[in-house]
Amino acid sequence: MKTKRIAFKMFLKPGMVEEYHRRHNQICPEMLKLLRKQGVGQFSIFLDEETQTLFAYQQVIGDTNSQDLGNNPIVRKWWEYMADIMETNQDNSPKSIPLKELFYME
Numbered sequence: 622m623k624t625k626r627i628a629f630k631m632f633l634k635p636g637m638v639e640e641y642h643r644r645h646n647q648i649c650p651e652m653l654k655l656l657r658k659q660g661v662g663q664f665s666i667f668l669d670e671e672t673q674t675l676f677a678y679q680q681v682i683g684d685t686n687s688q689d690l691g692n693n694p695i696v697r698k699w700w701e702y703m704a705d706i707m708e709t710n711q712d713n714s715p716k717s718i719p720l721k722e723l724f725y726m727e
Contacts, residue, residue, distance in 0.1 A: 637706035
């Protein structure tokens with residue numbers, strides 16, 4: 622199977638950088654296991670401190686990525702846990718904007 626590269630941005634609420642970082646340093650093992658099971662091999666999240674915008678990058682094997690797991694109870698629990706520090710949709714999913722890849726160098 623071919624590896625896909627997925628990128629998207631999300632948005633923190635003001636003053637929540639440290640809390641976001643703390644929560645991700647304590648991410649539950651079930652979430653990591655689920656992501657790996659779904660083919661997410663690498664997953665990085667970067668912060669634009671000026672705008673509080675998060676930039677997420679994933680390398681995924683297969684047809685799904687973390688953005689396709691919204692019906693999973695582990696993911697829904699994580700969304701609920703993170704909803705107070707991020708901009709979210711009505712279902713607590715993070716507001717995210719997919720980004721189009723324009724250049725890649727191996």
